[in-house]
Amino acid sequence: MIVPLPLFLLFLMLALAVPVGFAMALSGTLGLYLMGGWDTVRGVLTTTPLSTVSGYELITIPMFLLMAEFILVSGVADGLFRAAAAWIGRVRGGLGMATTLAGAGFAAICGTSTAAAATLSATTLPAMIKQGYEPRMASGVVAISGTLAILIPPSVGFVIYGLIAEVNIGKLLIAGLLPAVVVTATILLTIYILVLLDPTRAPPVAGVSWAEKVRLLRLALPIVLLFAFVTGMIYSGIATPTEAAALGAFGGFVLALASGRLTVSSFRSCLVKAVYGSAMVMMIVMGAAVFGYFFTLTQWTQDLVAWVGALHVSRWAIITVILLGYLLLGCFMDQTAILILTVPIVLPIIKSLGFDPIWFGVVKIVTAEVGLITPPIGLNCFVVARYSGMPVGEVFRGSLPHFIAHLFALAILVAFPEISLWLPSKM
Known part of the structure; x- marks a missing residue:
């Protein structure tokens, strides 16, 4: 009775919308x-x-959040979309693909999926609908493109996982790079197939001169350089993730200042929002620590590991069941809550089966991406619906093809762990 009662209280409070921490x-x-x-x-x-x-290591979180707020003020997301649209806009579905590439670029300096989805909703969604894109498809593209922020470094999700799992955060962040390429390519291919099946979903747009393409490409250059700088510092070992995050925050401040949009009021707003976000994460971490002490005293995790070890089934069957459980939980719970609640329980099982915890962190984050577009709780779909004024059901329907495609991408990452582990092994 000792374990069920606190668990019942926990899920009851989560159902009543009590903050997870x-x-x-x-x-x-x-x-x-x-x-x-x-x-x-x-x-x-x-x-x-x-x-x-x-x-x-926790200082990494407020620094990444502050960098994201400065980038939002700078308005660089609009420039990323315009540059991507100029280069691939003439292809059928090109504006949708440009949205995905802009989402990937923005994810490289954002770290939070909801902020990415909100920004893309305000900048790219109106442009696609104006060009005659099917609203359902356009909203689905924005919702799924926003999820890239949880996978591409700097990812707050990776930082939280690293702290809970006690694994190298720098290697975790770098491990997300190649899987991010796989997932981004999956989204692009899905858009292409959708337009191929029904060309009316995405009419072609007018071409842009080469001079204009080169001029717009310069709009994306500052973000590319900032991402390369932060990631390169971590990969090369010149700076720790915490130090790289601080340098990234300063780089974001410089970009916001250079854009001319940084005022005293917006500067204060950036600081306040970063503090709010950091306080929320810290409370979650503290709550998880208290709950973790309780679970440690019960010996429940150790008993579960022993029980799984006694099962006469393939370890791949067990990891499949675990991932299916994550996908199911994603239909009803916030991804941060799932991460905090399950990793202390599941990770010992993963280690006992011989899987790499860094690989599992990548796979877990990709399942979190799926959860962000899964009804009824898919947060990114609600964000897109709020900013676009579309019914949330339409956004969920527009995201359905990407949900299916993401399952294939997840299967590839599970079947080929080297995709996640090759870059960290070279650090």
């Missing part, structure tokens, strides 16, 4: 009380908050 802290506190009384609760609560959030 507070839900985990309260349910974990109840579990600690049932295990050892008030002395256990007092001992954990007086030491855990400070020891959890004082980690040097």
Whole structure:
């Protein structure tokens, strides 16, 4: 009864929309009380908050969030889309493909999928609809392109996973690069196939002169350089992820300043939003630590690992069941909540089966991408619907082909772990 009661309380609070950090802290506190009384609760609560959030690596999160806010102010996402549209716009579905490439470029300096989806909704979606794109298809492209921010470094999701799983955050961030290429190519191919099946979904647009293409290409150059700088510093080992994040935040500040859009008011807004986002993540991490202490005391994870180890089935069958469970959870829960709740339980099983935790982190993040467009909770679809004024059901229907295509991409990443592990092995 000790384990089920706190778990029931946790899921009840999540269903009542209690913030996940507070839900985990309260349910974990109840579990600690049932295990050892008030002395256990007092001992954990007086030491855990400070020891959890004082980690040097956690500084990475506010720095990446601050960099994203500065980039949003600079308006660079619009420039990325215009440059991509100029180069591939004449291809059928070219504006949709340009949206995906702009989403990938914006993801390279954003780190949060909801911010990416909101920005693309405000910049690329109106342009596609204006050119005669089917609204359902256009909204689906924007929703799925926004998810790239959780995979392409800098990814806040990777940082959180790295902290929970206690694996090298730098290697995790670099591990996302080649899978991001696979996923981006999957989205582009899906757009091409959709337009091939029904050309009325995406009419062709007028061509652009070479001089204009070169001029617009310069709009994307600052972002490419900033991404190459931050990622290169991590890959080469010149800077830690925390130091690279700080340098990236400064680079974002310079871009916002150079754009002429950075005012005292917008600067203050960037700081406040980064603080809000950081405080939310820190509360989640603290709540997860309290809940983790409770689970450690129950020995439930160790018993589960022993039970799985005794099963006479292929380890690939077990990983398939785990991923199907993640896809199912993604239909009903926020991805951060899933990450915090499940990784401490699932990761020991993954290690006992002989899988690499960095590879599993990449696979987990890709399943999180799928969850961001899966009804009824798919957050990116709600963001697109809010900014576009479209019914959320239409956005979900527009995302359905990408959901199916993402399952194929996920299967490729599971079948070929080298895609995720090759670059980190060369660091």
